[in-house]
Each structure stands twice: as C-alpha cells, then as structure tokens.
Amino acid sequence: MINNKVMTNKDKEKIKYNSVVLIPTDFSETCNNAIHHGVGLAKSLNYSVCILHVINKQTKSFLKKEKLSVDYVEERLKKYKHTYEGQSVTIETIARKGSIFTVINEVATEIKANIMVLGTHGKQGMQYLFGSYALRVVLDSPCPVVVVQKRSFGNGYHKLVIPISNALETRQKVQWVLLMAKLFNSNVHLFQANENDPDLDGRIKFITAQITKILDENKILYEIIKAEKVGDFANQVISYSIKTRTELIMIMTIPHVDVPGFSVSTWDETMMFNGAEIPVMCINPTELGNYYYEWLTLTIS
Numbered sequence: 001m002i003n004n005k006v007m008t009n010k011d012k013e014k015i016k017y018n019s020v021v022l023i024p025t026d027f028s029e030t031c032n033n034a035i036h037h038g039v040g041l042a043k044s045l046n047y048s049v050c051i052l053h054v055i056n057k058q059t060k061s062f063l064k065k066e067k068l069s070v071d072y073v074e075e076r077l078k079k080y081k082h083t084y085e086g087q088s089v090t091i092e093t094i095a096r097k098g099s100i101f102t103v104i105n106e107v108a109t110e111i112k113a114n115i116m117v118l119g120t121h122g123k124q125g126m127q128y129l130f131g132s133y134a135l136r137v138v139l140d141s142p143c144p145v146v147v148v149q150k151r152s153f154g155n156g157y158h159k160l161v162i163p164i165s166n167a168l169e170t171r172q173k174v175q176w177v178l179l180m181a182k183l184f185n186s187n188v189h190l191f192q193a194n195e196n197d198p199d200l201d202g203r204i205k206f207i208t209a210q211i212t213k214i215l216d217e218n219k220i221l222y223e224i225i226k227a228e229k230v231g232d233f234a235n236q237v238i239s240y241s242i243k244t245r246t247e248l249i250m251i252m253t254i255p256h257v258d259v260p261g262f263s264v265s266t267w268d269e270t271m272m273f274n275g276a277e278i279p280v281m282c283i284n285p286t287e288l289g290n291y292y293y294e295w296l297t298l299t300i301s
Helices: 009-013 031-047 057-065 071-087 101-108 130-137 171-182 196-219 231-243 263-271 289-300
Strands: 020-024 048-055 091-097 115-119 146-147 159-165 189-192 222-232 248-252 280-283
Touching: 020 031, 020 101, 031 048, 031 071, 031 115, 048 057, 048 071, 048 101, 048 130, 057 071, 057 189, 071 091, 091 101, 101 115, 101 159, 115 130, 130 146, 130 263, 146 196, 146 289, 159 171, 159 231, 171 196, 171 280, 189 196, 189 231, 196 222, 222 231, 231 248, 231 263, 263 280
Parallel strands: 020 048, 020 115, 048 091, 115 146, 159 189, 159 248, 189 222, 248 280
Antiparallel strands: 146 280
C-alpha cells in the first residue's frame, strides 16, 4: 500500500510510462463501471491500467462505521487486480492518503497517465464525485478524462459526437478524435453551434474546415450537422447524441476562461453529467500539450 505523499522509485517502476489508463475508484457500482471502461480502453490500446483509491475522510469514516481496518482497501484493490489481469491487461494499484481533489491529479502527473476514466455518481458508496466536485478534478487533470456514469463500455466507442462552438479548438482534441476513430472504426459527427453573429458563425466554419482537413488527410469518414437553433447548445448536443445513439461525446474544456456566447462551467457540467449518461471525453489545454500531441502522433501513425 502506498500512503506516502511522493511515490518511491520502486513504485514508479511498477507503472509503464506513456502507456497508462488511470482509474480512481471508491468501490461503488459507478466506479466499477469506470473500471470496465478503462480496462476496455487499455485492451484496445495495449496499455496498462493503474487503479487508484484515495484514503480520505470519507474512507476513514466508512471503515470506522463498518468496523474495518485500512487493509480492507488493499483487499478490494487486490480483487480488481486478480479479476482483470486474467483479461490480458497489466493492472497496478495504488492507495494513498489525502484529498481526492489533489491526490488524483498528483498521481496522474507522476505516472504520466495518458487517459483517466472517472466514474461520477451521487451520494452513494464510500465517497462521491459529482457536479462541482468532479468538475474540479476534471479541469485540473493533466490528461484527458473520460467521465462515465452507469452506461456500459460495450464494444467501445463506435459513434462519436464532436461539438464545435465559437470556443477555440486545439490540435489536442483533433488528435484524440483521430485516435478514437481509428481505434474503434467510429462514425464521426461534427455538431456545429448555430450563431446569429456572422463573425462567430464564420469562426465556427473556419474551425470546422481545420478539423475536416485533418480528418480527410487521415481518411476518417464524418458528417457535419448544424444545430437547429441559436443557444442551449449543450442540450442540443445531448439530444442529437441520444437520437443517434452516440457512445462518446468529445469536448474541449476551457478551465478558468470566459468564452463569448456561453458559460464554460454550465457547459462543462451539462455535458459531463448528462441525463442520458453518455460517456464524455474531456480534453484540457495543458502544459503537457506538446507531450500528448507527440505521443498521440506516434500512436495513430
């Protein structure tokens, strides 16, 4: 068990750098589903998995209430390792004391996780991550986060919806779209916001042209759909995704930045915690952008 603030060299050697899916868990049903998603992604990408439990106040309170020792956490993690390593996936586990708001992303940075899969739910189980709590973890993450609720992984993400608004899209998002599309032979739907302002509408068309150029160069099939009305873009994206039975929505989050036309926090929360429980990949512009861009370029080539 790892309780220290900084991982030892021996601990770090357990994790394969540049090829890790990180999955935090509080052992709830939703987090178990997140592990199914994470393991499915890892198998498709041939990556290893790191399952993390943060021993915080909620954990300690649960253990005390149930008259359990801290060894309970280690035993639960060992069960995951035993269950999933039989599926040709390397599983490592970490338990660390601290706050979920700092430890999760500390570990993601230390192991250079390429993807995080985060299960979100209400007040159930040992801990809970929902709304502003989960949003805080996602927006501070050094790597893209796939937010899942109860919808199963199934056979992967074969239908992708990519919202395109007047927010700047970075090359990080396009590279992740390429990776997912090639990995699962996905149908890509570029869903454009509807804007009355000619400048904003022109900006959306320009962003779309940049994306389609890259998709064309990589022979990825796609279609372009424009929202029917101005405003309420998040709910229009979700409605379209429900209609087309989308399996993954991919968004670019913009932490701590005001974007003309909509509230970033409202947009992020509406998308991540949509009532249809469609998984959402959240990609942050980060200082590790160049690192991930180079890694993705190698991965999809």
